[in-house]
Amino acid sequence: MFSRFLFRPEWRRFALAISMVFLSIPIAFAQSAAAASPIASSASEYSGRTLREALERLRRAGFDVVYSSTLVTDDLTVSSDPGPGSLQQRAERLLAEHQLELITIRPGRFAIVRQRAATRGKTENAATVAAVAPQGIEEVAVFASRYRIAAFDDLAPSSLTRQQVEALPGIDEDALRVTRYLPGTATNGLSARTNVRGGRDNELAVYFDDVPLYEPFHYKDFQALLGVLDPSAVSRLDFYSGVFPAEFGDRLSGVLDISPRLPTAGLAEHELGVSLLYAHALSVGERRVRDRPVRWLASVRQSTAELAIRAAERSGIEPQFLDLLLRAEWSPGDHDTVTAGLIWLDDELEAETGGGAERTRASYRDRTGWMKWQHEFERQSVRLLLANSERHTDRSGSLQRPGEIDGSVDEDRESGATRFELQWHRPDEAGAWSAGVVLDRFDVEFDYAANATFDPTLAALFARPAPLQRVADIVASGDAWSAWATRLWRPAERWSFNLGLRIDAQRYIARDAILGGIAESQLSAQQWSPRLAAEYRWSERTVLRASLGRATQAERPDELMVADGDSRFHDPQRADQLVLGLEHRLGEAAQLRIEAYRKDVTDPLPRYENLFDPVTVLPELEVDRRRVEPLASRLYGIEGSLRWQLGEPWSGWVGYTWSEAKDQFDGFSAPRSWNQLHSVFAGVSWSRLPWQLSANLLGHSGWRRNAFEPDATAGGALVLSPRNSDAWRAFVSLDLRASWRRPLRRGGVRVYGEIINATNRSNPCCEQVSVSPGGALISEQRNWLPRYALIGAAWELP
Numbered sequence: 001m002f003s004r005f006l007f008r009p010e011w012r013r014f015a016l017a018i019s020m021v022f023l024s025i026p027i028a029f030a031q032s033a034a035a036a037s038p039i040a041s042s043a044s045e046y047s048g049r050t051l052r053e054a055l056e057r058l059r060r061a062g063f064d065v066v067y068s069s070t071l072v073t074d075d076l077t078v079s080s081d082p083g084p085g086s087l088q089q090r091a092e093r094l095l096a097e098h099q100l101e102l103i104t105i106r107p108g109r110f111a112i113v114r115q116r117a118a119t120r121g122k123t124e125n126a127a128t129v130a131a132v133a134p135q136g137i138e139e140v141a142v143f144a145s146r147y148r149i150a151a152f153d154d155l156a157p158s159s160l161t162r163q164q165v166e167a168l169p170g171i172d173e174d175a176l177r178v179t180r181y182l183p184g185t186a187t188n189g190l191s192a193r194t195n196v197r198g199g200r201d202n203e204l205a206v207y208f209d210d211v212p213l214y215e216p217f218h219y220k221d222f223q224a225l226l227g228v229l230d231p232s233a234v235s236r237l238d239f240y241s242g243v244f245p246a247e248f249g250d251r252l253s254g255v256l257d258i259s260p261r262l263p264t265a266g267l268a269e270h271e272l273g274v275s276l277l278y279a280h281a282l283s284v285g286e287r288r289v290r291d292r293p294v295r296w297l298a299s300v301r302q303s304t305a306e307l308a309i310r311a312a313e314r315s316g317i318e319p320q321f322l323d324l325l326l327r328a329e330w331s332p333g334d335h336d337t338v339t340a341g342l343i344w345l346d347d348e349l350e351a352e353t354g355g356g357a358e359r360t361r362a363s364y365r366d367r368t369g370w371m372k373w374q375h376e377f378e379r380q381s382v383r384l385l386l387a388n389s390e391r392h393t394d395r396s397g398s399l400q401r402p403g404e405i406d407g408s409v410d411e412d413r414e415s416g417a418t419r420f421e422l423q424w425h426r427p428d429e430a431g432a433w434s435a436g437v438v439l440d441r442f443d444v445e446f447d448y449a450a451n452a453t454f455d456p457t458l459a460a461l462f463a464r465p466a467p468l469q470r471v472a473d474i475v476a477s478g479d480a481w482s483a484w485a486t487r488l489w490r491p492a493e494r495w496s497f498n499l500g501l502r503i504d505a506q507r508y509i510a511r512d513a514i515l516g517g518i519a520e521s522q523l524s525a526q527q528w529s530p531r532l533a534a535e536y537r538w539s540e541r542t543v544l545r546a547s548l549g550r551a552t553q554a555e556r557p558d559e560l561m562v563a564d565g566d567s568r569f570h571d572p573q574r575a576d577q578l579v580l581g582l583e584h585r586l587g588e589a590a591q592l593r594i595e596a597y598r599k600d601v602t603d604p605l606p607r608y609e610n611l612f613d614p615v616t617v618l619p620e621l622e623v624d625r626r627r628v629e630p631l632a633s634r635l636y637g638i639e640g641s642l643r644w645q646l647g648e649p650w651s652g653w654v655g656y657t658w659s660e661a662k663d664q665f666d667g668f669s670a671p672r673s674w675n676q677l678h679s680v681f682a683g684v685s686w687s688r689l690p691w692q693l694s695a696n697l698l699g700h701s702g703w704r705r706n707a708f709e710p711d712a713t714a715g716g717a718l719v720l721s722p723r724n725s726d727a728w729r730a731f732v733s734l735d736l737r738a739s740w741r742r743p744l745r746r747g748g749v750r751v752y753g754e755i756i757n758a759t760n761r762s763n764p765c766c767e768q769v770s771v772s773p774g775g776a777l778i779s780e781q782r783n784w785l786p787r788y789a790l791i792g793a794a795w796e797l798p
Contacts, residue, residue: 275792407452
């Protein structure tokens, strides 16, 4: 009952109206507020005062700093004049004598934390602090192909702060799109899904707060246009594009492990905002209940795209979405932490395109909830996780294009997944031991019907029958379990090894009710996955890494390809991969990273592709739909990336990848449709308060395409050329972003704007093929997204 109330359109409109009303208050206030001017300082104005009074003077001078009264207490006093310099330098000197220091929350805003032991007795620029707290032995650091995107981290090609992520152009305020700025990924510019090192877009595992997220996208059957996580709700993303630790499994190509945002120094922060894409609200903070800390994170986003569409007097598409994230963490004792969380998704889409020839309606209701308990012993820790996910998809539509197709589809799909996980970790003098066990239960119901009639001439060109009819009422369920163990071992100062072993097993069954409950398909399988990673520190500036391992991926019950008439389980896939890497720091301002990899896939899962038009609202109804069933696949390449920081205002990044992704068939091989021989990304960012400007260039070789060619042996009749033998022209997109921030008496206001594909380059992607009344073949070319703009504003509260 409660969920039905939350999903009502009236509730969504009310929440949007409230957010916009509250947002209008700070914007109006910002327009009328006078700019703060620096206040001259003297010894008499600081010496002898309390530290809190001194900080308040800096605040009035324009220095944006937040702190907890448990750190800055009334008994702390200033003993000497901080001297000349910027407001930040004066604050650092005031704090240093009390073993306190600054960290950067966002550009121009700072928080006060306890000074680390390594920095006591000297003053540092807070922007160079690598972490809030000292870190112990880190197991995953040994692996090559691991990229970290963190809230506070060292300069590295794998490290971006959350503030830098929010400033990146072209991610559409979506945390899952950040991977496109890392080597080895392929994206089409429209979808939030990612192909990792030539793999399919469903081979990347996504975790949030240690919980697996299944299809964490809005409009997942329509190119998965947007992810469900706001970048402001994320503290760190660990991205593995090669061999990954044994604790991760069941996906073939990569892992995106996302950690939730936690309060900084025990402080509360809030934000209200609106853009052409969505209105959002966020709150993160900490309170003490019975002298024990309780931390919370809450984020909600409601789409506003429909308002922009109406304002532009566009018709034919009505998108609405809502996502909600709630998380609470409580420490009932010194050694225990209890966490509870919820992610909620609600999507509605009605679209009419092609002059009414294409119509579709879809709704999605997803919910993922979890509870987690962690206990720290004297020299070891145990973590227990219980998670449950429910997804409901209701999709229907029709295609009526004269001279091509007349068809319709109706689908209702419900799926559920429950996970129980137990992990154990124990560090020792030589490294650490880790082990875990996972039990998963899946239950899925498919109710699907589709019918279509193709033009006979067009159907003959694609060698398929003119009529299409599919009806399925399938119930699939089963259990999966896995166990793993790893040993991190450091036998010498310069050497580190990580040895891991994982076993996965599945017992699935699918029954079709239309056939009287007869078992259609079963899967009973077991896979072993050994993994080894080694690291050698050649010097203080140079690190060599190598990883060798196997990953496996079994088809889950909810991944049965019922829409394409394939409702049976296939053998699990297996990928053996070798990665060699070098990481070198160039002075104190830049870091270079180079990696080479090779991945061999056996028993690849069959897939279904649209040969000419991969971007369509009902892909399974198109006449160019084709089953692709390779015998094996080989993926290899070389990646290089460089990131630098020139002083405080300038930073930049550049990366290049040469890669091949080929499928092996009986007697020939063919590149995968998303194969891109060359790809490059490059960007620059300039920050000087109150402005921050950034630009990014993405480019890659054109993705593969298919074509018809005359067959001389058949009198010049048109036939399909060899698979993916042609290519589109190169894809290039220049994305720009500018943001302006102004501190207020309470918090601050931020205004930003983006231009995506600023040059309005036409990047071709697709062809729509039809037959003229005279029998001639007609091909109409389409492009990826044209130039578009995104603007927004937010009120940030301390």
